[in-house]
Amino acid sequence: MNLTEKQRTRLRKQLIARKTEIEEQLLQNEHYGLQESMRDSLGELSFYDNHPADHGSEWFERGKDIALNENTEHNLEEVEIALASMETGVYGICLECNQPIPYARLEAIPWTAYCIKHSPSQDIPLGRPIEEEFLTPPFGRTSLDERDDQTQFDGEDAWQIVESWGNSDSPAMAEDPEALDYNNLYIESDENVGYVEALESFIGTDIYGQSTTIFRNNEYHKYMASNEGDHGLEIDHPSMPKDD
Numbered sequence: 551m552n553l554t555e556k557q558r559t560r561l562r563k564q565l566i567a568r569k570t571e572i573e574e575q576l577l578q579n580e581h582y583g584l585q586e587s588m589r590d591s592l593g594e595l596s597f598y599d600n601h602p603a604d605h606g607s608e609w610f611e612r613g614k615d616i617a618l619n620e621n622t623e624h625n626l627e628e629v630e631i632a633l634a635s636m637e638t639g640v641y642g643i644c645l646e647c648n649q650p651i652p653y654a655r656l657e658a659i660p661w662t663a664y665c666i667k668h669s670p671s672q673d674i675p676l677g678r679p680i681e682e683e684f685l686t687p688p689f690g691r692t693s694l695d696e697r698d699d700q701t702q703f704d705g706e707d708a709w710q711i712v713e714s715w716g717n718s719d720s721p722a723m724a725e726d727p728e729a730l731d732y733n734n735l736y737i738e739s740d741e742n743v744g745y746v747e748a749l750e751s752f753i754g755t756d757i758y759g760q761s762t763t764i765f766r767n768n769e770y771h772k773y774m775a776s777n778e779g780d781h782g783l784e785i786d787h788p789s790m791p792k793d794d
């Protein structure tokens with residue numbers, strides 16, 4: 551035992567004072583008002599016909615009082631255990647390592663049952679909820695864009711389609727801040743959807759591979775504007791200049 555008789559007496563006095571203090575506190579505030587029913591304190595005959603949100607603040611306060619009461623009662627229990635351990639002679643010995651707890655620590659927290667090293671309150675959990683693995687990065691679960699062996703429609707593609715209908719980003723926040731068109735603000739807006747080569751999107755045939763038709767969509771106009779296409783094929787189209 552590392553404590554002198556004088557030190558023990560002092561600590562015992564401190565513990566008894568703390569015990570009295572807590573007991574008086576609980577008596578005065580009637581266990582944080584928990585002994586009074588909410589029905590009485592709010593003047594309601596019953597909560598049965600009320601939506602819980604109608605008494606949101608009261609429920610919050612009640613929850614807080616329950617937590618405070620539990621905390622205070624827990625502290626009272628610690629003090630009582632410490633006083634009892636003085637009788638059995640195990641006071642001031644760390645429950646974890648069985649080493650004497652330094653007097654300075656006992657003076658500060660006379661009811662502690664652990665040395666500083668083994669104080670349970672030091673174990674701050676650093677783990678994150680497992681759900682977060684699914685939330686970050688966005689589409690972490692379903693985006694297969696970075697994988698060369700995966701080309702199917704994935705979560706990132708789904709987002710691209712939804713995003714192409716607009717979001718609250720300004721052009722400055724777009725993937726390409728130089729974008730000239732609101733249709734080009736979203737991620738990979740230049741990616742072809744539903745086809746690989748641009749001309750697949752505007753050339754069609756019947757089911758026998760005959761009757762080639764051109765669908766003059768945006769891809770088509772871009773294709774022609776880039777001078778890739780044969781303008782001669784467009785001879786009948788009113789938008790094409792006649793070469794005479």
Ligand SMILES: [Zn+2]
Nearest residue numbers: 644647665668
């Ligand atoms: Zn210890």
